[in-house]
Amino acid sequence: MGEEGELAAEKHVRYIVTAEKKKDSFESLVMEHLRASGAYWGLTTLDLLHKLHAVDAAEVVDWIMSCYHPESGGFGGNVGHDPHVLYTLSAVQVLCLFDRLDVLDADKIADCILLQIFNITGLQNEDGSFSGDIWGEVDTRFSYISICTLSLLHRLHKINVDKAVEYIVSCKNLDGGFGAMPGGESHAGQIFCCVGALAITGSLHHIDRDLLGWWLCERQCRDGGLNGRPEKLADVCYSWWVLSSLIIIDRVHWIDKEKLAKFILNCQDKENGGISDRPDNAVDIYHTYFGVAGLSLMEYPGVKPMDPAYALPLDVVNRIFLTKQQ
Amino acid sequence: MGSSSGEEGEEQWVPPSRRPELADVAPLPQADGPCPVVSIAYRGDFREVMDYFRALYAAGERSPRALRLTADAIHLNPGNYTVWHFRRVVLEALDADLLLEMHFVDQIAESNPKNYQVWHHKRWLAEKIGPDAANSEHDFTRKILAMDAKNYHAWSHRQWVLQALGGWESELQYCNQLLEEDVFNNSAWNQRYLVVTRSPILGGLAAMRDSEVDYTVEAIMVNPQNESPWRYLRGLYKDDNNLLVADNRISDACLKVLNKDWQCVFALSFLLDLLRMGLQPSDELKGTIEAMENSDPETGHADIAVAVCSILQKCDPLRINYWSWYRTTLSS
Numbered sequence: 083m084g085e086e087g088e089l090a091a092e093k094h095v096r097y098i099v100t101a102e103k104k105k106d107s108f109e110s111l112v113m114e115h116l117r118a119s120g121a122y123w124g125l126t127t128l129d130l131l132h133k134l135h136a137v138d139a140a141e142v143v144d145w146i147m148s149c150y151h152p153e154s155g156g157f158g159g160n161v162g163h164d165p166h167v168l169y170t171l172s173a174v175q176v177l178c179l180f181d182r183l184d185v186l187d188a189d190k191i192a193d194c195i196l197l198q199i200f201n202i203t204g205l206q207n208e209d210g211s212f213s214g215d216i217w218g219e220v221d222t223r224f225s226y227i228s229i230c231t232l233s234l235l236h237r238l239h240k241i242n243v244d245k246a247v248e249y250i251v252s253c254k255n256l257d258g259g260f261g262a263m264p265g266g267e268s269h270a271g272q273i274f275c276c277v278g279a280l281a282i283t284g285s286l287h288h289i290d291r292d293l294l295g296w297w298l299c300e301r302q303c304r305d306g307g308l309n310g311r312p313e314k315l316a317d318v319c320y321s322w323w324v325l326s327s328l329i330i331i332d333r334v335h336w337i338d339k340e341k342l343a344k345f346i347l348n349c350q351d352k353e354n355g356g357i358s359d360r361p362d363n364a365v366d367i368y369h370t371y372f373g374v375a376g377l378s379l380m381e382y383p384g385v386k387p388m389d390p391a392y393a394l395p396l397d398v399v400n401r402i403f404l405t406k407q408q
Numbered sequence: 409m410g411s412s413s414g415e416e417g418e419e420q421w422v423p424p425s426r427r428p429e430l431a432d433v434a435p436l437p438q439a440d441g442p443c444p445v446v447s448i449a450y451r452g453d454f455r456e457v458m459d460y461f462r463a464l465y466a467a468g469e470r471s472p473r474a475l476r477l478t479a480d481a482i483h484l485n486p487g488n489y490t491v492w493h494f495r496r497v498v499l500e501a502l503d504a505d506l507l508l509e510m511h512f513v514d515q516i517a518e519s520n521p522k523n524y525q526v527w528h529h530k531r532w533l534a535e536k537i538g539p540d541a542a543n544s545e546h547d548f549t550r551k552i553l554a555m556d557a558k559n560y561h562a563w564s565h566r567q568w569v570l571q572a573l574g575g576w577e578s579e580l581q582y583c584n585q586l587l588e589e590d591v592f593n594n595s596a597w598n599q600r601y602l603v604v605t606r607s608p609i610l611g612g613l614a615a616m617r618d619s620e621v622d623y624t625v626e627a628i629m630v631n632p633q634n635e636s637p638w639r640y641l642r643g644l645y646k647d648d649n650n651l652l653v654a655d656n657r658i659s660d661a662c663l664k665v666l667n668k669d670w671q672c673v674f675a676l677s678f679l680l681d682l683l684r685m686g687l688q689p690s691d692e693l694k695g696t697i698e699a700m701e702n703s704d705p706e707t708g709h710a711d712i713a714v715a716v717c718s719i720l721q722k723c724d725p726l727r728i729n730y731w732s733w734y735r736t737t738l739s740s
Contacts (some may be wrong), residue, residue: 148462162462162491162492164487164488164489221564255598256601256643256644256646257643262564265567265571266563266564267560267594267595269560299727300635302726302727304726311594312594313635313636337726337727338727338728341726
């Protein structure tokens with residue numbers, strides 16, 4: 083049984099560090115394509131817990147760069163895999179954590195996102211949406227991924243931001259939320275992508291904050307946890323998706339933070355570390371990250387503050403945007 | 409936790425190294441980075457298939473045996489987007505039978521219904537096949553939604569097929585059916601909204617509004633503790649508050665629900681919105697609210713909207729801050 087109480091930070095650090103090294107498991111086979119994202123989840127969590135130095139920065143940067151495709155300018159999910167915007171963002175975020183964006187040719191990566199990873203005819207699709215890759219997926223998740231990556235690289239000016247914003251706004255629903263496509267059901271994960279992208283592009287005026295804020299705070303269930311859609315079970319990952327959106331639109335005080343924190347703490351494996359989706363379930367690195375990130379957004383003691391739009395520790399984001407650019 | 413890959417199905421699975429058709433191929437092992445800090449020890453058969461796949465992929469070989477190898481690689485890991493991409497390249501080069509391919513991906517999708525690649529592949533195929541694919545695609549998403557009525561991928565695909573290829577004819581009926589099965593299914597309510605607002609054969613929201621209000625009010629009466637129809641009801645009066653306030657069926661519904669359960673947050677909040685929009689409360693409504701307030705001697709407000717808001721502060725403590733804020737927006 084999970085027991086409420088303190089954040090078992092030390093245990094989580096150990097869980098992440100050993101998970102990074104665990105090699106021969108079925109999970110690693112299935113997760114093979116998520117490695118760059120897995121690295122981002124684990125390392126961001128370490129940083130939030132002030133323990134980024136528990137890993138060898140040079141080794142991580144070397145591995146990340148071995149996933150880089152110099153000819154296209156994108157990152158694969160692992161060594162030898164094709165580039166994809168999802169992993170390109172994760173790789174850029176990891177490099178941000180270590181303050182090593184200097185190893186990248188930012189223009190090359192931006193151009194890759196524009197030319198190679200999006201469609202060949204160039205830049206965005208006509209309706210302003212992004213394609214996930216040269217194979218043409220259209221989903222607001224990709225709007226976020228691209229806008230966030232370009233912004234971290236100081237290359238947002240390379241895209242037609244108005245078009246991108248217009249498309250995101252076309253995915254807005256009458257409940258104030260956003261779906262993956264125009265007409266798609268509001269979903270907390272998609273809402274984060276849309277709200278985050280609108281925040282980064284300075285377009286939050288397109289959001290009805292009170293209406294969306296109410297939908298988001300209705301996501302809090304009796305057990306204190308947050309769900310992603312009406313009538314779904316609470317899950318620790320929505321502590322991130324819902325909470326970050328609420329913070330961006332300045333409505334986070336509309337939920338019961340104390341109850342949410344208790345819910346997350348109840349999902350800890352206090353013996354072996356890690357956080358699960360719900361109390362008493364098996365832990366994984368994804369939910370460990372979302373749990374700690376959620377606590378960070380609620381200013382939990384001992385956890386670094388997180389930037390809700392860029393999904394990186396605040397000091398990392400400040401370092402990127404407040405230091406002088408050449 | 410997930411089920412193991414490489415299951416039965418194909419009676420006798422022969423590893424690539426023992427297939428005569430691949431005898432001339434030199435497998436290409438994964439290039440580990442300079443510092444394989446996070447390298448994975450792969451299972452033997454997985455490694456072998458991928459090594460052969462990599463060889464044909466690197467050579468850009470667009471052949472039937474390459475197609476078969478991508479099928480093996482997909483069976484072992486349906487999440488590998490490189491394999492799927494290469495499969496599409498090969499399919500195009502071979503001018504392959506698209507219906508047969510749809511059958512292949514459907515089988516994979518059935519056991520991996522939340523995998524992005526399979527849905528993307530289906531969309532690519534459906535786009536190539538054109539409007540003829542609409543009905544069979546709708547049948548397929550129905551099948552997936554019968555297993556999980558809220559699968560976001562399946563809904564996205566279904567909505568895309570409707571809007572790109574058609575097949576709207578029985579969609580409202582399908583929504584009815586799903587809501588009969590589970591009136592709490594928010595995805596089905598969302599789909600209903602899509603149909604009512606975008607179906608080319610129903611005449612649009614204005615034409616559908618009246619009957620939809622009846623349908624929704626009935627659903628609310630069956631189970632008032634259901635967020636979805638309350639939100640749907642607001643959607644039916646998209647940006648037209650005056651029409652909403654003027655529709656007596658809605659304030660009546662709130663009143664009816666509250667007479668049975670005066671703590672129903674959805675009814676209270678809807679009523680509150682109506683009042684803020686200018687609803688003139690009937691005497692009956694006033695009486696009901698007063699009676700509620702009397703059950704709690706601490707309160708007692710002349711303004712009926714403020715009264716409703718203070719009731720909400722009491723019966724929805726999780727969101728007390730929201731209701732407190734709301735109260736500040738009412739009269740000064």
